Amino acid sequence: MAELFRVxxxxxxxxxxxxxxxxxDLDLAPGQRLAVTGANGxxxxxxxxxxxxxxxxxxGQIEAFGAPRRVEAExxxxxxxxxxxxxxxxxxxxxxxxxxxxxFGPLCLGRSRAQALAVVDRTLEQLGLLHLRxxxxxxxxxxxxxxxxxxxxxxxxxxxxxxxxPSNGLDETTGERLLCxxxxxxxxxxxxxxxxxxxxxxxxxxxxxxDGRLIAPPPQETQHP
Amino acid sequence: xxxxxxxxxxxxGVPDRHPAVGSPLRRLDPRTRLLAVCAFAAVVIVLExxxxxxxxxxxxxxxxxxxRQPLRRILRPLAAMDGLMLIMLLTLPFTTPGTPLLxxxxxxxxxxxxxxxxxxxxxxxxxxxxxxxxxxxxxxxLDPVHLGHALHRLHLPMALxxxxxxxxxxxxxxxxxxxxxxxxxxxxGFVAGTNRHSIxxxxxxxxxxxxxSLDRSERVLxxxxxxxxxxxxxVVESLRFGSTDALVATLGVxxxxxxxxxxxxxx
Ligand SMILES: Nc1ncnc2c1ncn2[C@@H]1O[C@H](COP(=O)(O)OP(=O)(O)OP(=O)(O)O)[C@@H](O)[C@H]1O
Ligand SMILES: [Mg+2]
Numbered sequence: 001m002a003e004l005f006r007v008x009x010x011x012x013x014x015x016x017x018x019x020x021x022x023x024x025d026l027d028l029a030p031g032q033r034l035a036v037t038g039a040n041g042x043x044x045x046x047x048x049x050x051x052x053x054x055x056x057x058x059x060g061q062i063e064a065f066g067a068p069r070r071v072e073a074e075x076x077x078x079x080x081x082x083x084x085x086x087x088x089x090x091x092x093x094x095x096x097x098x099x100x101x102x103x104f105g106p107l108c109l110g111r112s113r114a115q116a117l118a119v120v121d122r123t124l125e126q127l128g129l130l131h132l133r134x135x136x137x138x139x140x141x142x143x144x145x146x147x148x149x150x151x152x153x154x155x156x157x158x159x160x161x162x163x164x165x166p167s168n169g170l171d172e173t174t175g176e177r178l179l180c181x182x183x184x185x186x187x188x189x190x191x192x193x194x195x196x197x198x199x200x201x202x203x204x205x206x207x208x209x210x211d212g213r214l215i216a217p218p219p220q221e222t223q224h225p
Numbered sequence: 226x227x228x229x230x231x232x233x234x235x236x237x238g239v240p241d242r243h244p245a246v247g248s249p250l251r252r253l254d255p256r257t258r259l260l261a262v263c264a265f266a267a268v269v270i271v272l273e274x275x276x277x278x279x280x281x282x283x284x285x286x287x288x289x290x291x292x293r294q295p296l297r298r299i300l301r302p303l304a305a306m307d308g309l310m311l312i313m314l315l316t317l318p319f320t321t322p323g324t325p326l327l328x329x330x331x332x333x334x335x336x337x338x339x340x341x342x343x344x345x346x347x348x349x350x351x352x353x354x355x356x357x358x359x360x361x362x363x364x365x366x367l368d369p370v371h372l373g374h375a376l377h378r379l380h381l382p383m384a385l386x387x388x389x390x391x392x393x394x395x396x397x398x399x400x401x402x403x404x405x406x407x408x409x410x411x412x413x414g415f416v417a418g419t420n421r422h423s424i425x426x427x428x429x430x431x432x433x434x435x436x437x438s439l440d441r442s443e444r445v446l447x448x449x450x451x452x453x454x455x456x457x458x459x460v461v462e463s464l465r466f467g468s469t470d471a472l473v474a475t476l477g478v479x480x481x482x483x484x485x486x487x488x489x490x491x492x
Binding site: 049052054076079080083084086090091092093094095096100104105107108109138152153156 | 409422
């Protein structure tokens with residue numbers, strides 16, 4: 001089967017700084033759940049942003065869903081088919097209410113308002129968030145914001161999920177519920193997480209971002225089947 | 226000076242607006258730079274002779290080269306101002322009476338451009354450009370804290386200094402907030418169009434921008450008060466008027482006198 005993402009020799013530097021990524025190679029196959037680890041500031045979030053074209057690489061190729069992606073127009077399709085859950089939910093939620101924020105994605109995909117609302121209700125129910133439906137996103141607690149931002153992405157029914165520390169700030173029960181939920185999803189995932197147990201339960205493969213390159217994880221990090 | 230989110234995690238995607246640039250002008254005391262700009266502006270406003278104005282503009286350009294700032298940061302304000310200047314260049318000759326230069330329509334029915342008006346327009350355009358370039362070269366890379374500190378040490382009223390500092394800070398905050406919202410929208414496949422969904426979403430984004438900026442500014446104030454903010458920004462490095470500053474000040478006095486001499490000698 002064709003790879004969902006295929007990245008070759010990706011280089012990126014923020015203006016006026018040393019390169020963060022220095023030749024990243026990455027493959028994500030359908031059904032695969034790849035965990036990316038790395039020290040703080042290693043460039044994991046940056047890599048996810050590059051995959052969706054929110055930043056432009058200095059060099060290297062990004063192929064997504066079987067086609068090369070270089071310019072903004074080519075990335076729009078990628079953003080429709082791959083959903084990114086931001087590391088900081090405050091950066092992601094911007095509509096006044098949870099309902100509006102969740103409906104935003106489907107509406108961008110061209111669904112009708114009725115279709116969008118149906119999808120939102122289904123997803124919120126699945127995540128056990130129906131009670132937050134009318135709440136103001138701005139006033140949610142940290143963990144609630146995180147779950148809502150995941151819901152907002154799931155509402156778009158993406159083929160791939162890019163999760164930037166999804167279990168951050170969740171209580172134990174909620175964390176476990178999220179884990180079960182993600183495990184039940186058929187989508188391929190690229191998971192950035194500092195939570196070892198979470199990673200080991202969810203991911204099928206792992207890799208480590210070190211010195212701007214993706215390498216095999218250190219031996220003690222080998223994943224359970 | 227990366228843009229940091231509340232949690233302290235750096236936010237990718239919003240490029241740093243203050244990359245470290247190694248310019249010799251950076252080593253100058255901010256007070257020297259401030260005074261130099263003020264003196265330059267005062268001198269240039271007096272100048273009327275094209276040659277003297279040209280020399281002033283050349284001096285400003287020279288300093289822009291020395292300052293080695295990112296081109297974008299210089300071109301943007303320049304383009305904004307020269308857009309207005311262009312309108313003035315086109316209208317002023319027609320509204321100033323004097324020796325006819327160009328007549329539009331039969332017998333100047335649509336208007337007559339005067340030589341005096343043209344000179345006046347050129348004079349204003351050269352003056353404005355020279356001052357703006359000098360301002361960008363000398364003060365363009367100064368952050369609000371240092372600028373405020375310098376102004377305060379030059380004995381400007383504290384209230385004024387703080388007003389200026391907070392304005393500069395919050396413009397940045399709002400700009401950062403806006404960049405974040407834009408990225409969030411694009412990440413979920415938003416492409417602006419002329420439909421209700423687009424307009425509604427942009428409305429939401431604008432509303433959120435205002436609410437968040439206000440809230441953030443309040444949080445910033447709290448954070449500042451928690452750390453003992455009492456009304457002035459402490460700056461760790463103390464200002465030092467060094468020998469380079471003395472040299473630059475002397476050079477400045479000489480060059481500015483030269484410009485004035487040129488003006489009176491030609492006039
Ligand atoms: N907008 C920015 N401008 C300049 N540098 C940035 C910006 N955003 C991030 N960086 C820098 O790029 C590097 C990589 O950042 P990134 O957010 O990708 O790290 P990360 O691996 O996700 O870290 P963490 O585990 O803390 O989330 C860091 O050194 C960071 O300081
Ligand atoms: Mg990160």
